[in-house]
Amino acid sequence: MSRRYHLSLVVGLLGLMLLVVAVPVVGSAETSKSHAGTTITVLSAPGPGIMPPVLEEFQKKTGIKVNYSEMAIPSLHSKLATLFAAGSSDVDVVWTYSAWTAEFGSAGYLEPLGDKISEDLKKDLIPGALEAVSYKGVLYGLPRFLSIRSFFYNKQMFREAGLNPDQPPKTWEEFKKAAIALTRDKNGDGKADQWGFLSEYGSPNNCVMAFEMPLYLNDGHMFDKDDSVLFNDARGVKALSELVELHKLGVVDPASMGIASGTDKVTRFVSGLVGMQFGWANTYAFANDPQKSKMVGQLGFGLIPRILDHTATVGGSEGYAIPKSSKKKEAALEFLEFVASKESQKGIAMRTGWMPVRYSVFEDREVQRALPLSKVVAEQAKYRADRFAAPYAQEVIDSLGPEILAAVKGIKSPKQALDDAAAKAKQIVAKYK
Amino acid sequence: MRESLLRKLSRKVDALDEGTFSYLISSPALILFLLLGAFPIIYSLGFSLWNYRLNVPSGRHFVGLANYISMFHDPVFLGSLVKTAYYTVATVCLSTGLGLIAALLLNQSFVGKGIFLLTMLVPWAIPKVVNGLMWKWIYDGNYGILNAILMRLGLIHEYQWWFVKSPAVAMTLVILADVWKNVPFAALLLLAALQAVPISLYEAARCDGANAWQQFKHVTIPGIRYTLMMVLILQTMWSLKAFDLIYTLTRGGPGTNTTITYYYVYQQAFDYLNLGYGSALAYFVALVIIIFSAFYVRILGRAD
Structure with missing residues (x-):
């Protein structure tokens, strides 16, 4: 073949490369000023059934077009970090929860919205939901x-164990007694085949959540406001000791060792082999789905049993934030407000069973009728609902999780495990200063 | 005007010597390589000399070789080296050993050989991520088939959560999942090599009174040594760079029980967004792989 033929091939390829590079640049140069048409x-992170109807309604009402995509959480984390560090304006709204809000908010990548949200809306938002989108008061x-x-809890198992299914345990002592009663050898082989309590140790995140519950019930904290370790103080040691005691009593389902996600946990719980758990709101839908559950119509629920004189819980709310680098912040804010609006919140709750973020929606009779759990969640939400969040949280969790596991397996004492984790945590925090 | 410009260009192209013209037609590939390959490699070398965390933009500063020095004081990294060595030696030996046994069997004539060969290909055809998820289910403490089989055999009395048993058990389970996937590759390459060994060599060996072991040692192994070395090289590289299986099966856990070095690089760079330290670790792994490659290439050269 001739040199001219080769050269024309080369020029053609170079032209194609230029086109590939140029097209996204040209396409992103949108300069519309009004929100409609923007x-x-x-x-976003995935959330089956949550967003499609909200997006459709938002676009219909505002005329703002939404280019919406979902990614698995680990990939989304590194994608967002890269976009933020590059100062990209390609994304206008990002999914977040407490840990990411702390991490990206304190790095200066997220737009503070305190003075842009109306006081009426702020007053109507439940603190347990706000923890997903706030960090150190911002x-x-x-x-x-x-x-x-x-x-x-499983009402049928309560009845079989001689417990009153209409009176769930209110204190930690009652909870332990119920766990002992529910742990049974049903087939008579000398070993338990039904357990009192389902915990979670399948990943460092789950280990730490398992520990956070008794920690908050004991008025403990993970860190103070100056990032000093607090989880190994007397309250932390007592909290972990409570958890370890459940294992010593033999009431914890061995399947807890493999629970690495909310889905793992709820799937195990509805198998009908374990009597009690601390779970997310989707437990209600799972437990009453005949396709997935062996305890349809048997789900009982209540406040988290208290260790001191009040209940407390762990939060896992989700939200949306606006990157500082977005060039369409006003339209993005309109989107955030629409998602948090009463109409959208009622729709999400009725459709998916996830709880609304506003007090006023909890008072809605239709929501109360459709979601009997909402009454308990509304009551639980009046108390502390916390979740460990900090820029260094993931690294600390990855070193604390195995120590929690070592304590519940009896390899280390609770104090030793927490002291070892605290020593590592101090080194980790120092790297973020 | 336009035509004359084209003519001028054509004349210039015609006048080019062969070397320059070769560079010209290779330029798209070279540009692509420079943009997508060389640039990130050099750029990340720069990262490795900085304290560079994507989530702490205010703390970025030049630290020189500090990242490289601190990795040798990092207990998780040092532990990951030991685990990587164990993982690499075990997977390479088992994959190659079992692959060789399978190839020797397949080199014989027997009924159902075709079906056996097809069945063997299945693990190799399965994507690595799917392989990881499949073994996750097999090992599952609630529903896993491994527990079911061991229960039926009476070897265990209740379902076990294998990964939390001990670090050694956790790592062994990961190795088994990797070996299952890699054996067919080794077997197929070695089978091709076995089929190329002349029958006359075996006949001559038998005439000289060589028994089966002697034939294997003095005819088979020398006949397939080049392919065997290739299998060893590739398995070693893959084991040193193992990531997919760890990511899907254990995420390096429980704790750091299955955190091998390549996964630790990922964790630092993408979970903790510590690009500086992550890049330094990646360069270290690259260096180790280059050393191994050079070593193998040298041996291969001698073998040739």
């Missing part, structure tokens, strides 16, 4: 649903 890009976004852990 296109915003939303990057509001960086608005929540999309409230998720806090509630106490769930």
